[in-house]
Amino acid sequence: MATATRASVAVNATDVADQIRAAIFAGELVPNQRLVEADLAEMYGASRGHVRTALSELTVEGLVERIQNRGARVRSVPVEEAIEIVEVRSALEALCAARAATRITDAEAEELRQIGRSMQAAVETGDQAAYAQGNTDLHSTLIRLSGQKTAAATIDRLRAQAVRFQYRLFAKPGRSQQSLPEHLAIIDAVCAREPEEAARAMREHLMSVGAAIEESVRSGS
């Protein structure tokens, strides 16, 4: 733990991109923070050329913003766009939930119900971290069970852009009490192998997430 911000050494452009992406995801690099090539090169033990192409790639992914001759910054996603992202995720995760409902095996259904039980327990004991973990597990499990790799990749990319707002949301008191029944409804529908209902429940859940983001911004700042 000598160098706090560096997990492992990056050798090529892809590695550097991965590290920067992880740092943004972890909140170590915050929106609008300048990304000076020389600094990043030293920090990750890579050449400046590698850092440069990594920044190009991250720009395509929408995580980084570049201005000619004025360098790169962590892109600050405006609220309106964050809501758009949730709306798109809503459509895609609804698709995934529906597909999961048509493909799920009995063993996988049990796995899903287990996630539901642990989320319920987390709400009862007031363990926010455990609830957040359950939330992540549920969404990623459904995406995996859908077998839709294109949707999975798209959702991943979009979610990375909106990390900033995810944190805000879990900090909101009473949020988990509200979203728990939504999550359980999704699990029930998928386990009951009802694609239409699973999609509907997922859409409803993510629309509520969108509304919560909108509201938290309206009141927060």
Next chain:
Amino acid sequence: MATATRASVAVNATDVADQIRAAIFAGELVPNQRLVEADLAEMYGASRGHVRTALSELTVEGLVERIQNRGARVRSVPVEEAIEIVEVRSALEALCAARAATRITDAEAEELRQIGRSMQAAVETGDQAAYAQGNTDLHSTLIRLSGQKTAAATIDRLRAQAVRFQYRLFAKPGRSQQSLPEHLAIIDAVCAREPEEAARAMREHLMSVGAAIEESVRSGS
């Protein structure tokens, strides 16, 4: 028109990426075709460095595939993935259609109906090119009217990956006769400002596109 494959001169990495993207879209660069850096550099009048970062960006976009020390190729999208792409587009364009239905003005509705009329005329006169144009116009207009930029960008990126299959489809005899009523149903629903029905019609249409791709591949090769 001295150099057939080059439209304008590329000076930086973004320009090169644009040119290569356009060439792939136009079918000048076909799947699995090798992309030799030195050749591209000469062809587009750019340095090899710029070509290199352009290839990195296009790899992130999913248009190009790179293998370490063995260069870049135009990525060949397998059929299964093309179907996934249509499925994702189905979810996203349904979202756009629904949003368009809630936001559309009278003038925009007339614009949409006009597209419908020209598509109908194209089918009656057997003008395939005009029908393809109408198809493009309709989809892009709905996406624009939705005001959902995130969805728009995502759809664009996905469609670029699946160009190969779009061509195939329009070559199929009787395809336009089948899809015309689907298109008209979408237009009617959006103009009637019925989001649910618009989304349903769009989903149905794109599912039929997916089925047609699957079938054309099954029989074609």
Next chain:
DNA sequence: TGTGACAAAATTGTTTACAATCAGTTCCAT
């Protein structure tokens, strides 16, 4: 005190040269 011109520093953009790797070929021993 404020403002403009100028100089210096920091940073990014671009090119070039060189190193590493791979595919194909030749050639020799078996």
Next chain:
DNA sequence: ATGGAACTGATTGTAAACAATTTTGTCACA
């Protein structure tokens, strides 16, 4: 003939040097 070691040409990977640009700092002057 056959298999493999060594060679060759083509191509990609890497780094470092240089050029261009922006930003920051300084100072004279109103």
